[in-house]
Amino acid sequence: MFIKELKLTHYRNYETQTVQFENKVNVILGENAQGKTNMMEAIYVLAMAKSHRTSNDKDLIRWDQEYAKIEGRIQKHNSTVPMQLVISKKGKKAKVNHIEQQKLSQYVGAMNVIMFAPEDLNLVKGNPQVRRKFIDMEIGQVSAVYLHELSRYQKLLQQRNHYLKGLQTKRQTDRTMLEVLTSQLSETAGKLLIKRMQFVAQLEKWAQPIHFGISRGLETLTIQYKSSIEVLEEQDLSKIIAAYLEKFDKIKEKEIERGVTLAGPHRDDLVFFVNGRDVQTFGSQGQQRTTALSLKLAEIDLIYDEIGEYPILLLDDVLSELDDFRQSHLLNTIQGKVQTFVTTTSVEGIDHQTLKDAATYYVVNGSLANMEEQE
């Protein structure tokens, strides 16, 4: 799939901007603080209905305005799909094919993007929360059911924590409600866990040959899903639910004492190994970078495998950060099949071949122009 046209209204430092894009590499050039990242973020938000860099939607609205609007025409399976997202102080409204989507979980997935920005190195280096968010966002792109289960899980978790706090302070003494919530939580946790384990197996399958290639055949990447229960190989839902119930039964007193839920997908993590060693602890900067890049590139194949279309790739400020070998590896992976957006302050350090075949845009103070049309 690819974006044919993007229109921004009152988005960050853009007043109104309409731009046509081609199904190839699009380079967005500009000095610092002109609006390069804002443009990439707008494409990401159009797809995911949330930003990768702020959880406060109001930040996306131009300072002097009441709402922000992102509209896109997406070419997909031989048809053009209009998408629209309006962000106002009251909330978000999303449309696909001019039809308003009642739930954002139904909207997400109509368009698929993969963002690779400098902070994605935190995927390996950062805390478990970053990796959990990565898993949730990526599965969510291809599974509306997963997003639905995830929001159910979060609600149940909140209720359960609230109830545990009540027991802790002895405002509550009856534990019946705790049992009900534990059983509902265990069932939802089981469904999430199975999806996550399937995702991680696929991710490893696609990332392994990519990592092997980038490391010139020297490194084998493996990924382990770390769960708060003993993970069962056969991924049988009823057995997993039983394992959660058993776990909760064991830690019941501790949970009441602490007033929080101590097991479940909200505490899980991913561990990346290179040649059997934990990259977070033992990996060099280069190995961590290669791991993050391999995971992002693997997602291109993974999404294609799931939906039969390549996603759109957003490389924000990272291409010039990669050495020539990693750059050419990346470009070989996407060549001719993945619409790619690259932001940079300078073309220096970017592979010649990439620039030769690319469309170049220049952004100054919230205004984007196609360099060829300018000439």
Ligand SMILES: Nc1ncnc2c1ncn2[C@@H]1O[C@H](COP(=O)(O)OP(=O)(O)OP(=O)(O)O)[C@@H](O)[C@H]1O
């Ligand atoms: N809600 C907003 N309304 C208006 N302007 C905003 C808003 N949010 C951010 N900006 C402005 O957008 C500009 C930053 O744009 P952006 O982050 O896209 O920079 P960039 O071109 O990617 O620069 P760099 O190369 O430094 O990353 C800043 O001038 C900032 O003040």
